[in-house]
Amino acid sequence: METIEEKKKKLLVEKDRQNVWHHVSPYKKENPAMVVTEAKGSWITDHSGNKLLDAMSGLWCVNVGYGREELALAAYEQMKQMAYAPMVQSHVAAIELAEKINEMLDDDYMIFYSNSGSDANEVAFKVTRQYHQQNGDPSRYKFISRYRAYHGSSMGALSATGQALRKYKYEPLSSGFLHVAPPDNYRRPSGQSVEEYNLLRAEELENKIIWEQKETIAGIIMEPLITGGGVLIPHPVYVKKVQEICKRHGVLLIIDEVICGFGRTGKMFGHMHYDIKPDIITMAKGLTSAYLPLSVTAVRKDIYETFKDSEENSHFRHVNTFGGNPAACAVALKNIEILEQENLVSRAAVLGERLQKELAELKSHPYVGDIRSLGFVMGIELVEDKNTKEPAAAQRVGKIIGECKANGLIIGKNGDTVAGYNNILTLCPPLSSTDEDLDFIITVLKKVFKQNQP
């Protein structure tokens, strides 16, 4: 006999099926969406009372973990005091947050607020194009990004994205977005050192600029490491070289810190691993740990100078209703305070190192081609054959992910969707994860890999 509780749960799932259009994943009758009802620390609870460790922090975003009352209170207090002011005006939380971000970045940027990572990247593109126009370089309009990178879902950000499967049904996208291959160190040609290979990839990027006529190139956008395309971590020489190339050809360097920002890689911002100074930096997700939507486009002050006190036709004509929402800014300030007070940035480095060390034994597993991480973000690349590096079949990857979930662990999958495979397991747990949480992740992964042998 079904209990009333069980009936209620079934009804909820049915109402979800009837009314809610889920992101990305298609609805499957045998596999309805999980309805999350509670979350605390690194753990989420579904409507059946199952507890799962969320080793993806939602969508790579809940950096300080779930259930932080301080963040709820920060939003509450701000809403009570003053719920809304458009950013054509200003307000205290926006001013304080901009100052704080500048302190973290070394005080050289103007902070433009939006709502999402996609929005922040759109702003970066528009600022870049207008900057070149106002700086006597009106022919510069093209952007170069990398295949496999994800930069967002809106038309410009999707145009910059280098994942064909996400794009082809929505063509024609924005014009002027070009792509080059990123360094994929695991799959580099034999006989090349990682450093040589990374320098060659940077050279390819420079050639693209030259072949496309450098006077037409406005900017390059890249993440400090490609996260969503399968955790591809460049050698530092690559990033440094890209900055040099940008400077040489008058191209702006836009660094997308939407995932890497706010401690994920073991430094406050991912680009801080590489001794570079980006022209524009975009941030979202970890800025509020996703408690409220907020994003930032930080623009170097000398670029902003061409917009400042300008003639009417030099204004930056971009506005959005919710950008810089006061409660979201208050939550971001509190979120950064938590990151600092609990030393979660250095904690990310410690947790990541332990994860690498403890999972090292999996490298000899027949299906594990590569394990790579920077801070507390990891990719485990699965292959059918270690010699040929043939990507693991979708069914095998799905089985491993399913078994992790059945054991209470949520992990992600990514890969080279252009080539049509999705063979890289991803982990991006909250930076506030406890040692016991990490033990759990390691135990489940080892158990599941042990169960999956040829």
Ligand code: PMP
């Ligand atoms: N840039 C990167 C690197 C991302 O991972 C994402 C989202 N996954 C975005 C931009 C877009 O962010 P949003 O979903 O908030 O628009």
